[in-house]
Amino acid sequence: MAVAPVSDRPAGGGPATAPVMGGVAPPPASPSTASGFLDSILESKSELYRGSREVLRDSYMPSRLPHREQQIRQVAEVLAPALRGDIPSNLLIYGKIGTGKTAVVAQVRQDVTRRTELASHITFIYVNCGNIDTPYGLLQTIGNTFAKGDADRIPTGWSLDRVQAGMRRLLDSKGGTVILVLDEIDRLVARSGDSVLYTLSQLNTELELARLVLLGISNDLKFTNHLDARVRSRLNEEKILFPPYDALQLQDILRDRAKEAFRDGTVDPGVVERCAAYAALENGDARRALALLRLAAEMAERDRAKRITPDHVVKAKNRLEQDIILDCCRTLPPHCKVLLYAILQACERRRNGVLTGEVYDAYRRLAERLGLQPLHARSISNYVSELESLGLIRATIVSRGRGGRTREILVDVPISDTMPALEEDPLIAPVGRPRSRGQLLLTNFDNPGRTGPF
Ligand SMILES: Nc1ncnc2c1ncn2[C@@H]1O[C@H](COP(=O)(O)OP(=O)(O)OP(=O)(O)O)[C@@H](O)[C@H]1O
Ligand SMILES: [Mg+2]
Numbered sequence: 001m002a003v004a005p006v007s008d009r010p011a012g013g014g015p016a017t018a019p020v021m022g023g024v025a026p027p028p029a030s031p032s033t034a035s036g037f038l039d040s041i042l043e044s045k046s047e048l049y050r051g052s053r054e055v056l057r058d059s060y061m062p063s064r065l066p067h068r069e070q071q072i073r074q075v076a077e078v079l080a081p082a083l084r085g086d087i088p089s090n091l092l093i094y095g096k097i098g099t100g101k102t103a104v105v106a107q108v109r110q111d112v113t114r115r116t117e118l119a120s121h122i123t124f125i126y127v128n129c130g131n132i133d134t135p136y137g138l139l140q141t142i143g144n145t146f147a148k149g150d151a152d153r154i155p156t157g158w159s160l161d162r163v164q165a166g167m168r169r170l171l172d173s174k175g176g177t178v179i180l181v182l183d184e185i186d187r188l189v190a191r192s193g194d195s196v197l198y199t200l201s202q203l204n205t206e207l208e209l210a211r212l213v214l215l216g217i218s219n220d221l222k223f224t225n226h227l228d229a230r231v232r233s234r235l236n237e238e239k240i241l242f243p244p245y246d247a248l249q250l251q252d253i254l255r256d257r258a259k260e261a262f263r264d265g266t267v268d269p270g271v272v273e274r275c276a277a278y279a280a281l282e283n284g285d286a287r288r289a290l291a292l293l294r295l296a297a298e299m300a301e302r303d304r305a306k307r308i309t310p311d312h313v314v315k316a317k318n319r320l321e322q323d324i325i326l327d328c329c330r331t332l333p334p335h336c337k338v339l340l341y342a343i344l345q346a347c348e349r350r351r352n353g354v355l356t357g358e359v360y361d362a363y364r365r366l367a368e369r370l371g372l373q374p375l376h377a378r379s380i381s382n383y384v385s386e387l388e389s390l391g392l393i394r395a396t397i398v399s400r401g402r403g404g405r406t407r408e409i410l411v412d413v414p415i416s417d418t419m420p421a422l423e424e425d426p427l428i429a430p431v432g433r434p435r436s437r438g439q440l441l442l443t444n445f446d447n448p449g450r451t452g453p454f
Helices: 034-045 068-083 101-114 135-145 162-174 185-192 195-201 229-235 249-259 271-281 286-302 309-328 334-350 356-369 377-389 413-423
Strands: 093-097 123-129 176-183 211-216 238-240 395-399 405-411
Touching: 034 185, 068 101, 068 176, 068 211, 068 238, 101 176, 101 211, 101 286, 123 135, 135 162, 135 195, 135 238, 162 176, 162 211, 176 185, 185 195, 185 211, 195 211, 195 229, 211 395, 229 271, 249 271, 249 286, 271 286, 271 309, 286 309, 286 334, 309 413, 334 377, 334 405, 334 413, 356 377, 356 405
Parallel strands: 093 211, 093 238, 123 176, 176 211
Antiparallel strands: 395 405
């Protein structure tokens, strides 16, 4: 979710806080109060967007998926036997992030379920294994899809065997073909191993009236290497690889969405092309391309601009990169965070780089202030290398005369944004400086808990 920066002064001038005279409330659209500010943002937004801004979000299901016609046909072909009452093969869909895997399966499901007379004996169950990643949760979810009332539902607290038997009963109570979509299936295996996939892949031998088809989706191309050989061959009956999009394909995808999302004449030439070019460099990820377009629109709104320009895309790209850096800082191990914070403090004070010996002293003092047992210099040296490989700092060799050489550490991220991000951690918070609310800008476009189009 995008979080608007409360501290940002609205473009177009004017004081950040307008004086309230004689107790007279400012006019409602004035940005001098939070609600006035939000109102003015909302008003200005409508100048660009045609209607709902959902159109550019992941949860939105576009009416067509350009450059995925072949994959849609392939998935439909694999599932087609179900329409005739036969059992389709299991299917695995692979491809890097943002290559349209989830969207294609959602589209096929929509097409199948629209043909109600054909689909009455076909049930799609969609499970995002990023959210449901335990055997219990998975079997319970599958079974409860067919529960007719509360008494029929599989509760929590049963043994796994009992849940499995309950799920079989519920599946047979409906009968027909059940297409189980396991999105991000690699996360299920990483969290819980492959035993539940073994159970599911041989369920048809135990079911009487229902037939289960597994449709796994993964962006880890190698995840089946870790599976039991029997599970692997059962899952892999059919597989489809989704290639990354190139810049021209991303342009077509974005043009469709931009047309639907924005009013005529509000997107300058070059905007779509630039978003597509940036995203093509980043693995051909359509989600990234859409996020850039959405953020470029947000930048235009902040500028109170009537049109989105290529410059807004550049700003959007910088912001997105900054968000990625901040997310990266938040997920560092505790001592690595303390080390980075010590480096940032030292570099901020010096307005320059710091030598490795000084870095270790600064880290040790900070760790002690925070009540932590400082790690040995060797471990800290490893963390310095890790921070360097993440692109957060840069270490250069400097000569200190008489043949002595040491490393100078320079910070490669904006200090004023990175320090508050680290201070959000309760570990660092005690040494953090008080900051006004909303000082930290966050957009968090790549929300890991994102919802799909199902
Ligand atoms: N061909 C396309 N046409 C229109 N929109 C697309 C197309 N491909 C992907 N998208 C859009 O891009 C976003 C990402 O697509 P999707 O979620 O299907 O990717 P994915 O391959 O499942 O990625 P991940 O591996 O990260 O889950 C969605 O908003 C989707 O609607
Ligand atoms: Mg997906």
